[in-house]
Amino acid sequence: xxxxxxxxxxxxxxxxxxxxFGIVSIILWSFVLAGxxxxxxxxxxYLFALSYEKDSSVTESDPLLTNKNIxxxxxxxISDSAEIxxxxxxxxxxxxxxxxxxVWSCGTNVQQLAALVSSxxxxxxxxxxxxxxxxxxxxxxxxxxxxxxxxxxAGH
Numbered sequence: 237x238x239x240x241x242x243x244x245x246x247x248x249x250x251x252x253x254x255x256x257f258g259i260v261s262i263i264l265w266s267f268v269l270a271g272x273x274x275x276x277x278x279x280x281x282y283l284f285a286l287s288y289e290k291d292s293s294v295t296e297s298d299p300l301l302t303n304k305n306i307x308x309x310x311x312x313x314i315s316d317s318a319e320i321x322x323x324x325x326x327x328x329x330x331x332x333x334x335x336x337x338x339v340w341s342c343g344t345n346v347q348q349l350a351a352l353v354s355s356x357x358x359x360x361x362x363x364x365x366x367x368x369x370x371x372x373x374x375x376x377x378x379x380x381x382x383x384x385x386x387x388x389x390a391g392h
Contacts, residue, residue: 267281268281268283268327268328269327269328269329270327270329271283271327271328271330272325272326272327272329272330272331272332272342273327273329273330273342273344274342278327278342279325279332279340279342281327282325282326282327282332283326283327283328283375284325284326284370285323285324285325285326286323286324286326286363286366286367287322287323287324287363288320288321288322288323288361288363320335320336320358320359320360321333321334321335321336321353321358321359321363321364322334322335322336324363324364324366324367326367326370326371326375328371328375329344330342330343330344331343331344331346331349331364331367331368331371333349333352333353333364346364346368349364350364350365
């Protein structure tokens with residue numbers, strides 16, 4: 237007696253694609269919300285960063301550069317101290333500071349992070365304050381719920 241085996245492939249339906257898309261978007265959104273909350277792995281997940289690194293893409297012939305000597309003026313404000321802030325990374329719920337020595341410090345309480353910067357020489361252009369103001373004025377908490385409104389609901 238011979239048996240016949242048939243293989244039938246079923247294409248996923250559109251709502252199954254929507255459900256999969258919703259699950260993936262919720263997982264990725266969770267990473268974005270948890271970004272910059274610890275000094276280990278999540279400091280690499282952030283929304284934007286401010287740094288004292290020199291930008292070689294700005295040239296003197298840039299038509300949008302109205303003050304041609306701004307790089308010299310700002311460069312004179314920044315010392316080469318070992319403890320100067322190298323970068324400030326901003327996430328939704330927390331911020332991370334990278335010092336020139338390679339040490340990272342992350343947290344949700346900006347006052348505690350500011351206490352690590354004891355003098356104005358370590359943050360001459362107030363990047364920490366600028367990052368906090370941008371985070372509180374641009375990244376408001378209701379913005380966190382926006383992706384849930386665009387997530388497809390099962391059965392609809």
